[in-house]
Amino acid sequence: MEGETVTRLLKRMRYVFPLVVVKIDGTVIPRDRFKETRIPDNVEVEVMHLTSGG
Amino acid sequence: MTRGKIMDDPIIARRLKKASVGIAGAGGLGSNVAMALARAGIGHLVIVDFDIVEEKNLNRQQYFLDQVGQYKVEALKHNIARAVRGCMVEAIKLKLEKGKMTGPFEGVDVVVEALDSAEAKAGLIEEVLMNLPGKPIVAASGVAGYGHSERVFFRRSGDLYLVQDEEAKSSDEDVLLAPKVGLFAYYQANTVLELLLGVEK
Known part of the structure; x- marks a missing residue:
């Protein structure tokens, strides 16, 4: 089976x-x-969110 | 080593003088990062921004009433020259467009992300990590609001160094004020020094 997409994972x-x-x-x-x-098996996924302001 | 010896350390001074730092944005983050790095003795700053100083910026940005209407990069270059000797500022009036955000920063040692919108922040981070491999980028997220200094933390992921408050609201929903924006800006500037000099023993 193929890995799920980044979009699906985030959801x-x-x-x-x-x-x-x-x-x-x-x-x-x-x-x-x-x-x-698509995200393969046994990988590390990092998600960093960004908020407006500067 | 005594404190006096460290403060006068010619090796540190020489290394900072030879360093060049790129700053994307000259607003609340960028203007404060630039002043901190200039005072610390960085020899070369490349500052990119297309905006003009407005009176509403003065609640957090390093400009003055008599500079309203001037280009931020020019006003900032002037303010740095008034503050210290020996900091060469390349003031670039340019809006960083998606797909070509890294151009001005190819020659610098470290890039500082000091943009306003989350969209632009993500774009610059992506492009620096993809187009300039090995170049550190120091970014900030969650600068709106006041108080909660203890929520500000730092994470590293490869060449990305991110100062963040994950619980902060967006600047569309919360105030931007000098103390918290300055906290982030100085955190970023302090991280730049660590990247240039190595971790202090």
């Missing part, structure tokens, strides 16, 4: 923040590839 984990930086095993995944990027 399943209930990440409600509109803007996140996602890394899979240390490699950044651009936001416009979340829908097509």
